[in-house]
Amino acid sequence: MTSYRKLESLFARLSHLDQATGFLHWDMSAVMPEGGAASRGEQLATLKSLSHELLTAPATKDWLDVAEGEDLDHWQRANLSEMRRDWLHASAVPGPLVEELSKACSACEMIWRQARPASDFAQVAEPLGQVLALTRQVAEIKSQALGLSPYDALLDQYEPGGRSAEIEILFADLGAFLPGFLQDVLSRQGPAPALPQGPFPVAKQKALGLALMRNMGFDFAHGRLDESLHPFCGGTPDDVRITTRYDEQNFLPALFGVIHETGHALYEQGLPAEWRHQPVGRARGMSLHESQSLLMEMQACRSRGFFRHLAPLLAGEFGGAGWDGDDLYAATMRVRPDFIRVDADEVTYPAHVILRFRLEKALIAGDLDLAGLPSAWNQAMRDLLGITPPDDRRGCLQDIHWFDGAFGYFPTYSLGAMTAAQLFDAAGKDIPSLAEHIEAGRFAPLLSWLRRKVHGQASLLSSGELLRQATGKRLDAEIFKAHLRRRYLN
């Protein structure tokens, strides 16, 4: 057997383990009773350590080296390159450091869960300092192994090939545009229209969500919709598990949550079945994944046309009068600078991300002390959104990411939003009457385009190359800005 074939077998096993882990995570969030948590933690830790042992066994490096010289086709070579990336990330950092960081994250996250509601940054400063110090060690080691800057070595874990130099240019552009644009939007924004009042029974919200999923192309032979506290898309490409959360007073969050997660799910379901269980067959990084959810949620469905399609469906499901598509659209499009990222609208969201990107880069580079984090945060909020968080609960304590060791993740949210705008713009040029299709609730032409241009490519190309082939240009902020101008100033 060639070394390459041995690697294919190894990575298939790793994929099976990883999929098992995925279902245990879904189960933990969607159905597990609380008493199962401790054992579940042990099950997950064992699967993770077995996976790490398999990947970093001494033979793997030899196989990777020998396979480079073997006769491989284009697809196999792309697969081999993904394998080496996985191996580099896994083998670079010594086991004890990985474990120390993992424990520091668990400890810090636990304290953060108390410090956040108490708005007490001092309480969590020391454990966060531990996490940051260890993360900087990991970043330094991975920086050597990957030939990247420390921050980019972290970013590469979530966004393969992502580079902060390029992100800085994009975010500088967007950061310069947003404050003035926001003032424009706010100055023109009229009063919010009145909408039909609830309660909106969960069973009806669920029926509506399922109907939309079906309509969007979700394959229920290969997936499910369930409930969880924090909506997510989990499972595997053959069995995608999405979740949402229902509020009987407001049907919009669950509905748009379902649409968002269905965007993620369609990506997974559209990965080539014949590439299953190989690294090149996986989805291509976090920003492209987020682009698929935001393309459905923000580009296709937060549109006047889609709300006109939706209004009679809502009237049919919930009954009562006053279901007007234009009113629904206007109510959903409200812009308001506020402190919390996850509640932010489409216009102010990038400001939250730019702030975090700048601060985490400074933290990793050692240019910002943790002691200075709260005030640096508040200053950036003033600069970008013109508001000052009244406390750290609504400031630097709001997101779990850093307290759980996820540095380098935040930029993928806004890269995803920009990528979504650029892909949807290109789809609109390729598909005659795309807007009319959406207004009629016909998603098939859009899905078919995405299958061809994005989903079916899996990880064969870099994110940048995929986008260039799909849209004719590299990622730039102009299309996103044009989208915002069109939607919020017209």
Added chain:
Amino acid sequence: MTSYRKLESLFARLSHLDQATGFLHWDMSAVMPEGGAASRGEQLATLKSLSHELLTAPATKDWLDVAEGEDLDHWQRANLSEMRRDWLHASAVPGPLVEELSKACSACEMIWRQARPASDFAQVAEPLGQVLALTRQVAEIKSQALGLSPYDALLDQYEPGGRSAEIEILFADLGAFLPGFLQDVLSRQGPAPALPQGPFPVAKQKALGLALMRNMGFDFAHGRLDESLHPFCGGTPDDVRITTRYDEQNFLPALFGVIHETGHALYEQGLPAEWRHQPVGRARGMSLHESQSLLMEMQACRSRGFFRHLAPLLAGEFGGAGWDGDDLYAATMRVRPDFIRVDADEVTYPAHVILRFRLEKALIAGDLDLAGLPSAWNQAMRDLLGITPPDDRRGCLQDIHWFDGAFGYFPTYSLGAMTAAQLFDAAGKDIPSLAEHIEAGRFAPLLSWLRRKVHGQASLLSSGELLRQATGKRLDAEIFKAHLRRRYLN
């Protein structure tokens, strides 16, 4: 670290893997969409092979041998003995033979799924021959490794320490008793009373089942009730997943299914938490597990007292008139010799098991050819129950067990029934007014007795020794026979 400690670490990891497998199985039966099946099969196969590789790694045997000479307490020695049993079963059979048998079972089971409804034994005779030939090879190899007869080596997989010589004595006793007793019961049986008619909505059946589970002591912080085609008890001791199946025309199967599986679940939930993830902390074999479900279902709840407790609950849930405890009891206690084991009543059930035990012993010993199986089956039905199956669908094709390679499993059903009778009899002597407690729906005194005598012992004792300590004697058929006489002839 001592070799014994190394073994404890190894077996903890194996337990985590095994628990992960358990949840993937539950998921497959309770929630997985059909399109997830192929990937799920691969996930399970990978977990199983990793577990086998870990257990049979060369170091394990050395650790087992060295640990024998280490300073161990009573509990550790019992744990070590369970570890060696696991290792012997796993390491005895060469990997290629395990795999060949596994594939033969999958192939045979698939053909059986068509042959059964077609009642076509000839169609499945050859693949079953393959399964049998390979199983006999495995039995021969395990016979050498364990110092047991080939059949007992198979039996030992399900019933640690179980010996066919003892089962033969018990089954000879029961087999001699049953035909005459059955005639007595049938000659005295009056007409069946009329019961309230359905439909009985699933939601109400479920509410009733959940209320009963709670009442019986099921801990919902450590478990759930769901639905599946074939009811079962899965998950782990910290998170027990039981399932049932609802029929809107008849509430009894789902209700008694829930009671049965709750009996299994209470055993799992009662295993000592501090022994978790070690072999000695597991439930003690199949017959004792079945005894816990049958003790709840057949001994405690298929009683006149429990039906008197149940009648007003049924009336409250389903409404309508005619809910009489004595009528319900009489209707549920009907006896009728029939062809299908899983539909059999308490009196005729052992005949189905005795028949299978005798035939599978003969098959493994080579005393019965597969070609002669259908006629041998039908002859045994005539001898034991006085009826002749009109076709093989209702004869030797009805159960999945042999077609899936499970030889040596069947006797545990009736050992479980006898063990249940003996334990319940002893509990009745130890607990003042046990019958009154059951009639009042108070399960706490019974559960507390089971926790002490059975659940809390885990695998510290052999099944036989556990029963002797709990009841003062070894398993004998007299108590079960007395139970049947009392219930069906009085």
